[in-house]
Amino acid sequence: MKKFILYALFLFSAAVTFTGCDESNYPGGTISPYIPIYDLRNIYKGTDVNLSIDNMFGSNQVTGVVVSDHSGNNLPSGLLVIQDRRRLNQLRGISITIGAEAANYIPGDSVNVKIDGGILKRVDGLLQVTNIPASAVTKVGSGKNIPPNRVPxxxxxxxxxxxxxxxxxxxxxxxxxxxxxxxxxxxxxxxxxxxxxxxxxxxxxxxxxxxxxxxxxxxxxxxxxxxxxxxxxxxxxxxxxxxxxxxxxSTIEISPIIISGFMADPVGGDGNYEYMQFLATRDINFAVTPFSVVVTNNAGASLPTGFPSRGWATGSLATSGAARTYQYNLTSGFVAKGTFFYVGGSTKLINGAGSPNISAANWITAINYTTIDGANGNGRRTTNVIGNSGNASGIAVFEGTNVNVNTKPVDVIFIGSGGSLFTAGPPPVGYRIANTDFYDIVNPITLESQPFYRNGSNTLNFNYLPSNLGYFNKLGGIYNADLGRWVKARTQTGVLLTSTSTLTELEENFPVGPTPDDPGTPATSLKQ
CATH class of the missing domain: 2.40.50 (OB fold (Dihydrolipoamide Acetyltransferase, E2P))
Incomplete structure (x- = not known):
């Protein structure tokens, strides 16, 4: 319905536009000599177009900023490539064939190009304007800023x-x-x-x-x-x-453990029923190589208030009530590369009280957090480790069990963005992040340091799902353990569990797709 309304409004506005004047889509005004590249590209409908003032709505030129640079000999020869945002602030580009003189223009040059008489066509797959002499190009400026356009x-x-x-x-x-x-x-x-x-x-x-x-x-x-x-x-x-x-x-950083899912809000009470799912990227004997998992819950009642002065160890400052962080130590057990393991409440139930028992899964740490304080004094017993709504929650994995204000995790996710999470200070205070599919310790565009969540470009997060219904948060990405990086970023899918749910729903493709070509909702996996 929403799409239908939008299309209806577009058609109505289009009707008003094109019936208001027989020759112009700018009734009552002077026609611009410059057609936006957005509109120029839309003229092409699959067959060659001889460009004219008539089919360019009264315009005869195109204008834009040059982005091509032929000094590296790596662009198709003879093409002048320009881009603009003249229509709806939508960035579009076009290649114009002008011959060897295309090499005379450099990025940041501003040009006008007379294109009436040219031919808009695809050549070997590339849409371009051909039949344009070099003399049709007029340079009107130089040194124009071209903002970085990050596109996945x-x-x-x-x-x-x-x-x-x-x-x-x-x-x-x-x-x-x-x-x-x-x-x-x-x-x-x-x-x-x-x-x-x-x-x-x-x-x-x-x-x-x-x-x-x-x-x-x-x-x-x-x-x-x-x-x-x-x-x-x-x-x-x-x-x-x-x-x-x-x-x-120039170095490879491989996270030995990645966060693949979590149950933050089972049906009924949360106490001792929350859990987290992880995927090992190598064989791990935790008795030999211990790890820890820390959860932060920044609800208004969590202590201490204010910015997290000890980062992921801030819960160690709480002397009463619910703490900002809660730590689990992983010091025994074994997990094989490419398999899942779990950390959470001691009940080991899939969806709260009365739901199926999944103790057959590989539980590395399962404790009753309603009666036991966090490991190493980091956190106090609580009925709710992971938040259900409101201010941000987060999950982080650390090598070793000594977590302090300077400890950097090997993987980390956040749900939500509210609360006192980061201040630039001085000194800066916040929750440290790792280089992940969502976060960067150094801003990849500005190259500035940004080691905390909500610092610089580190603003991405998952969302809270509808509460008290029993959604398992399946995160789904693909991690390449040879490259030490995500080759398909994690995405959040809420799998609504039932009274008959099994581990298959957490660890395999579930729900399955309607056709054989649709694999359904996959679990996080390693690239083989």
Missing amino acids: SSYILADPNRYESTLVAIVKGGFDPLPQPTDVLSGEKTLNDGFENITLKTDANATFANKNNLPVLGNFFGIVFNTLVNNEIVPQVRLRTESDIIYLS
Whole structure:
């Protein structure tokens, strides 16, 4: 219904627009000589278009900021690539064929291009304006700022026409497979930014084609060019020069444990029924290599109030009542690589009182947190470890059991964003994060330090699901333990458990899809 109303409003406004004047979609005003790139691209309907003032709504030119740079010899020759936001603040780009003179323009140049008489067509999959002489281009400025446009690769793959001929930033990108020191950029490389795989194309004659010692993790600034593969439009990203690569890391950090799900709000009372699910990325004998899990609950009644002065150990300051943090130590038991284990209440029930027992699962730590204080004095007995609503809750995994204000987790998630979570100080105070699918210790765009949740770009979080219904929060991502990174970011799915639910619903594809091609809702997994 919401979509229907939006479409109806659009059609009504369109009718008013196009019936108000026979020759112009700007009734009563002067027609701009410049057609927005957004509108220009929409003229193309699958067949070549001879551009004219009539079919460009009275305009005869296009204007924009140049993003192409031919000095690196890695862009299709003869193309001037420009972008603008002149329609609805929607960034769009277009490639214009002007020949060798395209190399005379550099990023940040502002140009006007007369395109009436040109032909709008797809050439090998790329929409471009052809039949335009170099003399049709007028440079009207230079040094224009081009703000970084961070776009997840999954967005580009889902809508390649929207991003075609625009400059994008593939942030926190890594090669798959991991490059060896002698591997070079030349050719087609698979780049993953935690959302999806996309192709990075480098021509053999590019000035940086033989660049080696490639980053484990980096930002890649490039232009999206569409190509035809088996008669389908497939996007690829082309760097312009070597400086389009920003190194973020040259080392691999593999999280031995990742957070894969949690039960925060079972049916009925929560006391001793909450639990968390984790996935091991390697074999772990906890008696030899201990870990700890800390949960933060920032409800208004949790103590101490204010910003968490001891970070994930702030619960150690509470002398009465509910504490801000609660710690579980993992010091015995074994988990095999690629398998799940659980931490939580001692009842080991799937969905609160009276629900099926799942003690057959691999429970590494199960304690009655309603009667037992948090490990190492970090937290007090409570009826509610993970929040159900309101201020933010968080779950963090640590190597070892000594958690203090400076300890950095190996994985961390947050649910919600409210409460006194971070202050820049001085000194800065907050909950430390790890480099994950959601968070970055160093801002990948500005390269500024941001080691806390709600600090800089670390603002993503999961949401609270409807309360007291028994939703298990299945997080679903795909982690590559060889690369030490998420190749598909975690997403939150609420699996509504019933009185007959089993571990299958937590650890396998559930609910299943309606067709064989739809796998349903997968659990978090390791890339094989």
